[in-house]
Amino acid sequence: MKFFVDTADIAAIRELVDLGMVDGVTTNPSLIMKSGRDIKEVTKEICDLVPGPVSAETVALDAEGMIAEGRELAKIAPNITIKVPLTWAGLKACKVLTEEGRMVNVTLCFSANQALLAAKAGATFISPFIGRLDDLNIDGMDLIADIRQIYDNYEFKTQILAASIRTANHMSEAAKIGADVATAPPSVIKAMASHALTDKGLDQFLKDWAETGQKIL
Ligand code: E4P
Numbered sequence: 001m002k003f004f005v006d007t008a009d010i011a012a013i014r015e016l017v018d019l020g021m022v023d024g025v026t027t028n029p030s031l032i033m034k035s036g037r038d039i040k041e042v043t044k045e046i047c048d049l050v051p052g053p054v055s056a057e058t059v060a061l062d063a064e065g066m067i068a069e070g071r072e073l074a075k076i077a078p079n080i081t082i083k084v085p086l087t088w089a090g091l092k093a094c095k096v097l098t099e100e101g102r103m104v105n106v107t108l109c110f111s112a113n114q115a116l117l118a119a120k121a122g123a124t125f126i127s128p129f130i131g132r133l134d135d136l137n138i139d140g141m142d143l144i145a146d147i148r149q150i151y152d153n154y155e156f157k158t159q160i161l162a163a164s165i166r167t168a169n170h171m172s173e174a175a176k177i178g179a180d181v182a183t184a185p186p187s188v189i190k191a192m193a194s195h196a197l198t199d200k201g202l203d204q205f206l207k208d209w210a211e212t213g214q215k216i217l
Contacts, residue, residue: 001175004161004183008035008042010049012186017049024052026163026183028083028107029059040076047077055105057083058093066093074102081105081124086114091121098122105161112146119156125181129164140164145177168192
């Protein structure tokens with residue numbers, strides 16, 4: 001499973017890039033707002049840092065507007081993936097932009113039918129939002145499994161990009177189901193390294209080591 005980082009925070013992306021943990025980046029209007037930066041400037045910096053796909057989201061509501069914004073965002077760098085919402089207009093924009101040879105990420109997906117339409121429209125990525133479904137007491141992971149089954153049934157090439165990931169557990173569950181990509185905030189990716197038994201074990205080893213009075217260096 002590829003790891004995308006869901007942030008526009010350059011320092012956080014750089015730290016994970018240095019560890020080889022970043023295959024791409026996703027941003028959205030809320031994350032751009034949080035960064036306090038100009039969308040084109042910050043996105044360019046991210047694209048220079050990460051060779052993989054970097055999603056930049058359109059904000060128009062009509063297809064023509066999304067297409068125009070998508071073409072403008074695509075000028076930032078060759079690895080830009082144009083993010084459009086899963087609306088009827090978004091599907092139209094997806095089809096046009098895909099036919100122009102651009103990568104398109106169809107976002108805000110909350111049902112298997114929406115994902116089916118996005119695949120038919122040629123999307124490069126479909127972004128089902130796990131956490132926001134969980135918030136409503138609907139198991140977001142079931143949606144990932146449904147989409148996996150449908151895409152496999154018909155050999156759709158659209159990649160499942162598990163989004164709205166809130167916990168380290170979401171990452172392993174998405175990987176078990178076979179999501180192609182998961183996008184998560186840096187804090188979640190870091191949390192994947194934590195285990196209470198690792199901390200406890202390390203504590204004990206250090207206590208015992210101190211008893212030996214030895215030094216390695
Ligand atoms: C994905 O592309 C979205 O930017 C993101 O995963 C949304 O996550 P949230 O529901 O935590 O805002």
